[in-house]
Amino acid sequence: MLRIYHVTGTRGTRVIWLCEELGVEYQVEKIDFSPAYRRSPEWRALNPVGKVPVMSDANGTLFESGAMVQYLLDRNTPNTLQPDRSAADYGLYLQWFWFAEATLARPLGEIVNHGRAFPDEQKIVPVVEEMAARAVDCLQAVADHVQGKRFILGDTFTAADIMLGYSIMLAEMLIPDQIPQNLLPYWQNLQSRPALQIARAA
Numbered sequence: 744m745l746r747i748y749h750v751t752g753t754r755g756t757r758v759i760w761l762c763e764e765l766g767v768e769y770q771v772e773k774i775d776f777s778p779a780y781r782r783s784p785e786w787r788a789l790n791p792v793g794k795v796p797v798m799s800d801a802n803g804t805l806f807e808s809g810a811m812v813q814y815l816l817d818r819n820t821p822n823t824l825q826p827d828r829s830a831a832d833y834g835l836y837l838q839w840f841w842f843a844e845a846t847l848a849r850p851l852g853e854i855v856n857h858g859r860a861f862p863d864e865q866k867i868v869p870v871v872e873e874m875a876a877r878a879v880d881c882l883q884a885v886a887d888h889v890q891g892k893r894f895i896l897g898d899t900f901t902a903a904d905i906m907l908g909y910s911i912m913l914a915e916m917l918i919p920d921q922i923p924q925n926l927l928p929y930w931q932n933l934q935s936r937p938a939l940q941i942a943r944a945a
């Protein structure tokens with residue numbers, strides 16, 4: 744059985760969303776998100792850097808959400824959630840898939856980390872503002888690319904939308920007033936998917 748170790752609202756949302764879209768069976772194991780538990784030997788045995796999510800199956804354990812998504816895509820073929828490797832838009836698909844976590848989620852993660860590490864009076868406001876500005880640049884790049892399209896590759900929903908969708912969800916939580924207006928139709932379109940609604944509630 745596929746197990747997804749998860750905390751509501753965190754990156755395991757991507758993995759649950761994908762399983763729902765693909766019809767893959769899974770079990771959610773809710774974990775204690777306290778720093779103390781995430782530092783415990785029990786949790787570090789599953790995720791050596793103390794983060795979530797973790798996914799396990801008969802083959803072993805993974806602790807990087809994009810790798811989990813890619814693994815599930817490759818192990819559950821045929822599926823329609825990634826273009827064929829020979830397709831013209833395969834490179835574009837890879838770009839947005841990776842961009843979601845490597846470039847867009849990075850400054851957002853720094854805002855979260857800064858908030859956790861420094862209490863209000865120690866917060867360095869220009870640092871947070873700089874990270875927000877970097878995230879907005881990324882959101883704008885997504886918004887510009889999806890203008891006039893339903894999904895990042897056009898009419899076809901792919902796992903790149905799942906990767907991006909979670910990062911946009913994170914941006915909405917952290918910098919709600921700075922989401923570019925022309926990103927909203929795409930984001931609303933993603934939010935209308937039942938699979939995302941199930942994943943957000945999990």
Ligand SMILES: N[C@@H](CCC(=O)N[C@@H](CS)C(=O)NCC(=O)O)C(=O)O
Pocket residue numbers: 752753754755793794795796806807808809844852
């Ligand atoms: N690149 C990793 C990032 C994992 C990550 O940062 N997870 C967050 C929750 S969504 C976390 O556990 N944060 C706690 C911390 O960094 O202390 C992934 O995509 O799995």
